[in-house]
Amino acid sequence: MTCSVINQVAFSIKDLQISYGKEKVIKGIALDIQEKEVTAIIGPSGCGKSTFLKTLNRMIDTVPSSRVTGSICYRGQDIYAASTNVVALRHNVGMVFQKPNPFPKSIFDNIAFGPRLQGVRDKQKLKQIVESSLKRTALWDEVKDRLNSSAFSLSGGQQQRLCIARALAVEPDVILMDEPCSALDPIATAKIEDLIEELRKQYTIIIVTHNMQQAARVSQKTAFFLTGNVIEFGETAKIFTKPKEKKTEDYITGRFG
Amino acid sequence: MVKPEQLRNGKKLHISEMLGYGILLLFALSSVAVLVYFIGSIASRGLSSISWTFLTEVPRVGMTEGGIMPAIVGTIYVSLLTLAVSVPLGVGSAIYINEFSSQGLFNRIIRLSIRNIAGVPSIVFGLFGLGLFVAGMKLGQSLLAAAFTLGLMTYPVIVTTAEEALKAVPQSFRDGALALGATRWQAVRHQVLPAAIPGMATGAILGLGRAAGETAPILLTGAAYFLPRLPQGVTDQFMALPYHLFILATQHNQISVVRPLAYGTALVLLALVLLLNGAAIAIRLYYRKSKQW
Amino acid sequence: MEVRRSFHEELQQLIAQLLMMGDMVEQSIAKSIRALKEQNLELARQVVEEDDAIDALELEIEAKCLELIARQQPMAKDLRKIATALKIITDLERIADHACNIAEACLKIGKEPLIKPLVDIPRMAELARGMLKKALDSYANNDVQLAYEVCRADDEVDSLHNQVFRELLTYMMQDPKNIQQATSLLFISSYLERIGDYTTNLAEWLIYMVTGERKKLND
Numbered sequence: 001m002t003c004s005v006i007n008q009v010a011f012s013i014k015d016l017q018i019s020y021g022k023e024k025v026i027k028g029i030a031l032d033i034q035e036k037e038v039t040a041i042i043g044p045s046g047c048g049k050s051t052f053l054k055t056l057n058r059m060i061d062t063v064p065s066s067r068v069t070g071s072i073c074y075r076g077q078d079i080y081a082a083s084t085n086v087v088a089l090r091h092n093v094g095m096v097f098q099k100p101n102p103f104p105k106s107i108f109d110n111i112a113f114g115p116r117l118q119g120v121r122d123k124q125k126l127k128q129i130v131e132s133s134l135k136r137t138a139l140w141d142e143v144k145d146r147l148n149s150s151a152f153s154l155s156g157g158q159q160q161r162l163c164i165a166r167a168l169a170v171e172p173d174v175i176l177m178d179e180p181c182s183a184l185d186p187i188a189t190a191k192i193e194d195l196i197e198e199l200r201k202q203y204t205i206i207i208v209t210h211n212m213q214q215a216a217r218v219s220q221k222t223a224f225f226l227t228g229n230v231i232e233f234g235e236t237a238k239i240f241t242k243p244k245e246k247k248t249e250d251y252i253t254g255r256f257g
Numbered sequence: 258m259v260k261p262e263q264l265r266n267g268k269k270l271h272i273s274e275m276l277g278y279g280i281l282l283l284f285a286l287s288s289v290a291v292l293v294y295f296i297g298s299i300a301s302r303g304l305s306s307i308s309w310t311f312l313t314e315v316p317r318v319g320m321t322e323g324g325i326m327p328a329i330v331g332t333i334y335v336s337l338l339t340l341a342v343s344v345p346l347g348v349g350s351a352i353y354i355n356e357f358s359s360q361g362l363f364n365r366i367i368r369l370s371i372r373n374i375a376g377v378p379s380i381v382f383g384l385f386g387l388g389l390f391v392a393g394m395k396l397g398q399s400l401l402a403a404a405f406t407l408g409l410m411t412y413p414v415i416v417t418t419a420e421e422a423l424k425a426v427p428q429s430f431r432d433g434a435l436a437l438g439a440t441r442w443q444a445v446r447h448q449v450l451p452a453a454i455p456g457m458a459t460g461a462i463l464g465l466g467r468a469a470g471e472t473a474p475i476l477l478t479g480a481a482y483f484l485p486r487l488p489q490g491v492t493d494q495f496m497a498l499p500y501h502l503f504i505l506a507t508q509h510n511q512i513s514v515v516r517p518l519a520y521g522t523a524l525v526l527l528a529l530v531l532l533l534n535g536a537a538i539a540i541r542l543y544y545r546k547s548k549q550w
Numbered sequence: 551m552e553v554r555r556s557f558h559e560e561l562q563q564l565i566a567q568l569l570m571m572g573d574m575v576e577q578s579i580a581k582s583i584r585a586l587k588e589q590n591l592e593l594a595r596q597v598v599e600e601d602d603a604i605d606a607l608e609l610e611i612e613a614k615c616l617e618l619i620a621r622q623q624p625m626a627k628d629l630r631k632i633a634t635a636l637k638i639i640t641d642l643e644r645i646a647d648h649a650c651n652i653a654e655a656c657l658k659i660g661k662e663p664l665i666k667p668l669v670d671i672p673r674m675a676e677l678a679r680g681m682l683k684k685a686l687d688s689y690a691n692n693d694v695q696l697a698y699e700v701c702r703a704d705d706e707v708d709s710l711h712n713q714v715f716r717e718l719l720t721y722m723m724q725d726p727k728n729i730q731q732a733t734s735l736l737f738i739s740s741y742l743e744r745i746g747d748y749t750t751n752l753a754e755w756l757i758y759m760v761t762g763e764r765k766k767l768n769d
Contacts, residue, residue: 212623212625213623216625240625240626240629241625241626241629241630241762242626242630242762243626248626249626249627252625252626253554253624253625253626253627253628254552254553254554254557254558255552255553255554255558256552256553
C-alpha cells in the first residue's frame with residue numbers, strides 16, 4: 001500500500017492487523033490521527049490498545065511472536081516498509097511508559113541520554129537541552145539544584161515527568177503515552193494532565209488510558225477499542241455525551257465491563 | 258470461625274508445628290556446625306605453621322622447611338589469568354543469549370551445552386586441556402594452558418551468573434532506551450550492562466574462588482611439583498596451593514614430617530577462598546542496598 | 551455484565567424522586583383548578599401550603615444530581631439524564647409556583663359569584679396537566695414521541711388562551727364591575743399558558759436526553 005502525506009495528519013492507519021503467534025489482537029482497524037491534538041484510546045483490558053500504541057513506534061518489534069499487516073503511514077512514510085529506519089522513527093515518535101522508568105543514573109544523564117545517542121557531545125549544548133526539557137515538563141524548579149542526584153530520588157510523579165522530559169529531549173514529533181498515570185496519585189496525575197494540555201500545542205499525543213474520566217479531560221479525539229476493533233472514533237466531547245454506538249455507550253456508562 | 262475465647266490457646270494448637278520447625282532448625286544448624294568444626298580443626302592444626310617465613314619464602318630442604326610463597330603467588334596468577342579468559346567469554350555469551358538471540362531453540366541448545374560443561378568432572382578438563390592447550394596448541398605446561406583450562410571450567414559459572422544479572426535488569430530500562438532511539442547494542446551498552454555489573458562481578462569472584470581451589474585441571478596443564486621461584490612469564494610453569502597441598506599430603510616421602518606444613522597450606526588456601534567468597538557476598542550486599550529499582 | 555450497579559440504582563432513585571415531584575406538581579394544577587371551579591377556598595389554601603413541599607423536593611433532587619455528578623462522573627446517557635433532571639426541576643418548580651398563583655387568584659375571587667361559567671379555563675388546565683403527564687412519562691420511558699406530542703398540545707393551549715383573553719375583554723367592556731374578577735381570571739389563563747410553555751421546555755430537554763440533540767420547539 002502506498003502512503004501519501006495528508007495535511008495535518010500524523011498517522012494514517014489502514015486495515016491494521018496485529019497478531020501474537022496465532023492470536024489476533026488487532027483485527028483490521030483504520031484511523032487517522034490528527035497532529036497537535038491529544039487522541040485518547042480507551043477500552044477494556046485486552047482490547048489491544050497498548051498493542052496498537054506499540055506498533056506506532058515499532059516497539060512491538062521487541063515481542064518476538066508479533067506480526068503486523070496493513071499499513072501505518074507516518075507523515076507519508078510507511079513505517080512497516082522494509083526500508084524504514086526504526087531508530088530514526090523512534091526519534092520522531094517518543095514513548096512514555098506505564099510505570100515511570102528512569103535509568104539508574106543522574107537526572108542530568110537521564111535526559112542527556114537521547115541527545116547523546118544522536119551525537120550531541122558539546123557540554124554546553126547538553127546543558128541547554130536538559131534545562132529546556134525540564135522546563136517544559138515544569139520540573140526545572142523542583143530539580144535544578146540536584147541535577148546530579150539519582151533519578152530514583154524523585155517522587156513517582158516527578159519520575160514520570162522526568163521520563164516525559166527525557167522523551168522531549170530528542171525533539172520528537174509525536175509522543176505515545178501508555179497509561180502514564182496509572183502508577184501515580186491524583187495530584188501527580190493532575191500535573192501530568194496539565195502537562196499534556198501544554199504539550200499538545202507543539203506535539204501530537206496519543207494516550208492509552210484505563211481512566212475514562214482522564215480520556216474525557218485530556219483528549220480532543222477518543223477512540224474506543226473493543227476486542228481488537230475500533231468501535232467508535234471521534235470528538236471526545238461527542239463520545240462522552242452522545243456516543244453513536246450502543247457498545248460505546250454501554251462501556252462508558254459502565255453497563256458492561 | 259474460631260470462637261474468640263479459643264484464640265488464647267495458640268501454643269497448644271501448634272505443638273506439632275513447633276516440633277517440625279525444631280527438627281528443620283536442627284538440620285540447618287548442623288550444616289553450620291560442620292563448617293565451624295571444619296574450619297576450626299584446620300585452623301587449630303595449621304595455625305602453628307603460619308609465620309611470616311611460611312608466607313614469604315620459597316620451600317627448602319625437600320619442602321620440609323621454608324615457605325609456600327611461590328604457591329600463593331602461582332594460585333593468584335593462575336586465578337587472575339583464568340578470569341581474563343572466562344569473563345570476556347562468559348559475559349559475552351550471556352549478553353548474546355540474553356539480549357540478542359531471540360530464537361528459543363538455539364538458546365536452549367546453548368544453555369544445554371553450558372549446563373553440560375558444568376557437569377564435566379574437573380580431571381576430564383585437565384585431560385582436555387592437556388590435549389588441546391598443552392599439546393595441540395603447543396603452549397606446553399604453562400600458566401597460560403592452565404588458565405585456559407580453568408577458564409573453560411569456570412565459564413558455566415560466569416555465564417549463568419552473568420545471565421542472572423542481566424535478567425535482573427528491568428525490561429523497562431531496555432524499553433526506555435529503545436524508545437529514545439537507541440539501537441539494541443546502545444541500550445545494552447549504556448543502560449543494561451552498567452546495571453548488571455555488580456551481579457556479574459559477584460559471579461566472577463565466585464568463579465575465581467572455584468579456580469583457585471582446583472587441583473585436577475592444573476595438575477596436567479601447568480602446575481609444578483616443585484619450583485622454588487616465581488613463574489617468569491605466562492608460558493612458565495607455576496606452583497599452586499591446592500596442588501602443593503596434594504603433594505604434601507599424599508606424595509611426599511616424609512608425610513608425617515610435613516603434615517603441619519600441609520595443614521598450614523590448607524589454612525592459607527581456605528582463607529583465600531573464604532576471602533573471595535566474602536568479597537562476593539560483600540559486593541552483593543552493597544549493591545542490593547544501593548539498588549534503586 | 552453491569553458494573554456500576556450502585557450508581558445506576560441511585561440514578562433510578564433520582565428518577566423516581568423526580569417523577570414524584572412531577573406528580574405533586576400535576577396534583578397542584580388539578581387542585582387549583584378544582585378550587586376555582588368549586589370556589590373551594592380550603593382547597594386553594596392547601597395548594598399554597600403544599601408548594602413548600604415541592605420547593606423542598608426540588609432542592610433535594612438538585613443536591614442529589616450534583617452529588618452524583620461529583621461522585622460518579624456520569625457519562626453519555628447517564629450524564630444526559632442527570633443534566634436533564636437538573637434543568638427540568640427548575641421548570642417543574644415554576645409550574646408549581648404558577649399553580650400556587652392560580653390558587654391565590656381563587657382566594658382573591660373568594661365566594662363572589664363568577665361572571666361567567668368556566669369552560670375554556672378548565673379545558674386549558676386539563677390540556678396542561680395532560681402535557682405534563684406525557685412529559686413525565688417520556689422522562690420515565692425515554693420516549694421521544696410523547697415529548698413531541700407535548701409540544702403540539704401547547705399550540706392548543708396558546709389558542710385557548712387567546713380565546714379566553716378576548717372573551718374576558720368583552721365581559722370587562724360590558725360592565726366595569728366585572729373588571730376585577732375578569733382580571734383575576736385573565737391572570738389564571740395566562741398562568742396556564744405559561745405552564746404550557748414550561749412544559750414545552752421540559753419536552754425539549756427530554757428530547758435532548760434521549761437523542762442528544764437540542765431542539766427549539768415552541769417558536
